[in-house]
Structures are given as C-alpha cells and as structure tokens.
Amino acid sequence: QVQLVESGGGLVQAGGSLRLSCAASGRVLSVYSMGWFRQAPGKEREFVAAISWSSTGTRFADSVKGRFTISRDNTKRMMYLQMNSLKPEDMAIYYCTGDRRLGFPYSLAPDYWGQGTQVTVSS
Numbered sequence: 001q002v003q004l005v006e007s008g009g010g011l012v013q014a015g016g017s018l019r020l021s022c023a024a025s026g027r028v029l030s031v032y033s034m035g036w037f038r039q040a041p042g043k044e045r046e047f048v049a050a051i052s053w054s055s056t057g058t059r060f061a062d063s064v065k066g067r068f069t070i071s072r073d074n075t076k077r078m079m080y081l082q083m084n085s086l087k088p089e090d091m092a093i094y095y096c097t098g099d100r101r102l103g104f105p106y107s108l109a110p111d112y113w114g115q116g117t118q119v120t121v122s123s
Helices: none
Strands: 002-007 010-013 018-026 033-039 046-051 058-060 068-073 078-083 092-099 117-122
Touching: 002 092, 018 033, 018 092, 018 117, 033 068, 046 068, 046 078, 058 068
Parallel strands: 010 117
Antiparallel strands: 002 018, 018 078, 033 046, 033 092, 046 058, 068 078, 092 117
C-alpha cells in the first residue's frame, strides 16, 4: 500500500501564498504520476494539478494556471504545490494523490489519496 500525508494548509489572506507538501510512504515505487485535487464546501471534488514521475510533464486546471506550480522530489518521496495569488475561491480541502499509470491525462480517479489539508483564504 501507499500512504500519502499532506501538510502546509492553513489560513491566508487573499493574494497570499501557501506551499502544500505531500509525503509518500509504503510501496511508492508503484506510484508514477502524482497530483492534487481539491473540494470546496458544497462542490464536487476537482482536479488541480498533476506531475509526471520524471517531472518533465505537468498539468494544471485552468483556474490555477499561472498561479500554482507543482513539483516533486522522488529522492525524498515528496510532492509540493506552491500556491500564489490565492483567491477566496481557492479555499478548499486539498488532497494529495498518486496513480500507478504513466503519462497524461492524469486520472480523475487516482489509485491513492491522502486525508486532505484545509486551505482557507480570507477576503
């Protein structure tokens, strides 16, 4: 099994920045692509960003392009989501995910999920 644990969420003012981290443990060699999803109150869970195993490929939701960046460090078994210019509509629970499939498009139903970390953006 693979365990994913998010950290770095919190309260930030609109226009501010946060960096989310995701630590992977367990059978991490089975995880290739990784990504982030989020779910706001009363809304469906949505894709945010994804990154390939080698970090050569990334994908972003249109709503976060130009403001969020995604990265990973396989030697540390870590993935990151740098969120800049945060907006109130970015407020949600953010989930770290991992998938056993290679390449994109990133699955909308990844194999592994973390418990989530809350991001609150005040206006």
